[in-house]
Amino acid sequence: MKITEIKSCFVGPAVSPEQFIAEHFFLFLAKGTINGYDGNRHYVLKSGDSCIVRKNRLARYNKQKDNNEFEKVIFIFDESFLTSFHKKHSLFFQNHQSKNAFIPIKKDPLISSFLLSLEPYYTESGQINNAFSDLKREELLLILLQLHPELSDILFDFGIPGRVDLEEFMQKNYKFNVNLERFAFLTGRSLSAFKRDFKKIFNETPNRWLIKRRLQEARFLIEEKKERPSDIYIDLGFEDLSHFSFAFKKEFGILASNL
Known part of the structure; x- marks a missing residue:
């Protein structure tokens, strides 16, 4: 199976359709293009790209089909899941600072292999079987933290926004x-x-x-x-x-x- 043959799926709690990002999420784009904007800069994701979209940020994005096709994989990392993960695993923080709402994830065989491994878990409705969704979320997060250790500073910051100008x-x-x-x-x-x-x-x-x-x-x-x-x-x-x-x-x- 080629990486572009991955089916769309959505794992985790529902996300509000408004332009406020309430929970962190991982986004992989299998087919199509996404144009994003977070008030600071514009972003373009193309087929094969992935990123983390950060919570407590304002962002909007629109999609463009490729040959009338658009496929994406989204994993929501809500605070409840992250809190449980944090208690289970030893984490190292990098004192990394970033204001961007869209954080690109480098392409790596670990990501590709993980995405391909989802295929057996799809139900007839096209979603990932609930019995395995948290296990697959945990697996993905372990991969992301190995590739980008600095994400720990972002994903496990459970504070609320401070007073700004x-x-x-x-x-x-x-x-x-x-x-x-x-x-x-x-x-x-x-x-x-x-x-x-x-x-x-x-x-x-x-x-x-x-x-x-x-x-x-x-x-x-x-x-x-x-x-x-x-x-x-x-x-x-x-x-x-x-x-x-x-x-x-x-x-x-x-x-x-x-x-």
Whole structure:
């Protein structure tokens, strides 16, 4: 079996579809392309690539099929599983610091062999048999830590985000479509403290500021970069084009399509 013939599978607890990453996960892309963005940089994963996507980060990604095919393998490393793993195994920490949400995993025969070993465990529904899922998660994590010992600093940090510069954080992450509770958590604040600090810094409510800031960027992209509204509204945090168009007209008194 070739590595590109691996079936899609998803092992671990459910992951929220929002742009807040609540749990670490391993992603292997068997077929297709994934474009990711975490507020700091853009990432491209192609067939045969794998990475760790970090918890407590904002990130979004879109997929592109290859010959109308898209296959991926995802293993969720939730805190409960990691806590049990941590108690069972001796770990060495590297004092490694990284702010990136997507951490590439180098290609290695251990990864390839592991992925191929999943084949006998697929059920008729195309998922990994629950009786073996934690064993396979543990095996994968042991491989990853052997290849990248520095991952121990990331995966086994069970702390919560500390207080950060609110203005800098929001100016970098305003495009992400998450609720205020997520923004508050990621800036190391309670929701009430987040709103209070936000008002002091921006002299505006968070919801109103987010809309205005996204619309300002939209106008710049349309007028200066000649982008089309239909191509940018999702990346700017709007859920649908009609909502974007209504908000744009209300803010600037002109339709975005008329610029």
